Amino acid sequence: MKQIEVRNLSVKYQNAIILNNINFTVDKGDYIAVVGPNGSGKTTLIKTLLALIEKSEGKIEFSTKKIGYLQQKISIADSNFPSNVREIIRSGLLINKKSKIYSSIDNEKVDSIIEKLGIEDIKYKLIGKLSGGQIQKALLARAIISDPDILILDEPTTALDPNSRDFFYNYIKELNEKENKTIILVSHDIGAVGKFAKKILYLDRVVIFYGTFSEFCHSSDMTKYFGNISQHFFCQRHN
Amino acid sequence: MELISLLLKSVQYEFIQKALLSGTFLAISSSLLGIFLALQRKSLISDGLSHVSFATAALALLIGLSPLIISLPLVILASILINKLVSHAHIYSDSAIGLVSSLSIAVGVLIVNVGSGFNVDIYSYLFGSILAISPIETALCIAASLITIVLIIIFFNDLFLISYDEDYARISGINVKMLDLTFSIVQSVVIVVGIKIVGAMLISSLIIFPAITSLQIARSFKSMIVFSVSISLLSVIIGIFSSFVFNAPTGATIVLLNGILFLIFFILNKIFKFK
Structure with missing residues (x-):
């Protein structure tokens, strides 16, 4: 069952294009890792999905309003x-x-x-x-x-030590597998999230890749994009 | 004994009763408002708006109308203008407040200069004269305070979430813009009705001080509310009696008491580490 549909989504700030022509769909029970380098628009994509940032073009449709969100710790300010x-x-x-x-x-x-x-x-x-x-x-x-039906997590493990990070990833995995919650998790570490996520959405202002982790590891397009060594590195960590 | 009999005698005066009544309501509403403004880092807006109320009171006296009638719409407009400057013109909020605030004082001073005959009246709006408020002003103060208190009770949980995490409030379906606008208007009304009590120059301290003082000791949101309202009530009630006993200006006495309470709790927090 389709839970999120994103069509031709673009986000511009002043004259700069932050996201360009983004297309993807999310099904119920998906566990998607949104990955990409710094400044690739990962957080902008999440905030646009949540209507915290206004989109310039395109369409975003949710089949549910029950959404949970965990943002980067840095945005929670007052100690x-x-x-x-x-x-x-x-x-x-x-x-x-x-x-x-x-x-x-x-x-x-x-x-x-x-x-x-x-x-x-x-x-x-x-x-x-x-x-x-x-x-x-x-x-x-x-x-x-x-x-929530959908749980959106934006770099949730940045401030965590290795033990807390393992607990965190395992807990999210359990939510996905036992309670069939849809997970969208933003990270810049493909290796770490690749252990848990079913799909990878690689973003660099445009969608470079969207598919399963296995497809990602065997994609010749990705080999061309990352180079043999980097792709092997991501996938080896996964295994 | 003499002091107690003087205090007992004072509560029999109608002007003291009116002062206590309106002061109590204003203390509760302004301290509740101050909690959310302080936590959202918007408490300076009340300072800016109180300066606007000085200019509007001067304008009202110049044209011979009640300052309440003129001040209310103009101060509300100013609060909306500050909000728009911050959100649409991308001006930093402290700069937007500074612009509106200094401009208002300049306009106020020019008006006072033109209508030099009402200097005594404007003094009562600048520094307050709670002991001289009329029954209508008392009724307005109670009504405005009651509306503020009821609105805060209704939207309490929404305001809590907006204060801690505005993004989460938005995705929770809370209409942040609408609440911002509503409470800008509420804040303007409290300031306008409060200027006769503590004065345009001091009303913002009635909003800011109790919240900042309670922040020194509160260990939960509930306790912050209890401390903030108690501190505000304490300073207003003791302030009214002290100003009567010592023949001192009421507004300034209330603010001074607030300052003393802040210092006490600030030092206690440093020594005993409540938090």
């Missing part, structure tokens, strides 16, 4: 924000919520997600006083608490 982890996680329930008041069921959901992610010890700590890994876990909890 002095007077709010504890529990309050931040609970705000994830506001997605398309008609009633603006939290119910007792909402509070149970918060406790359940905190338990699931093993962050009971920090639930009453101020969000600004946590480590990078702890903040990402709290924000992941916020992104999934509303039980």
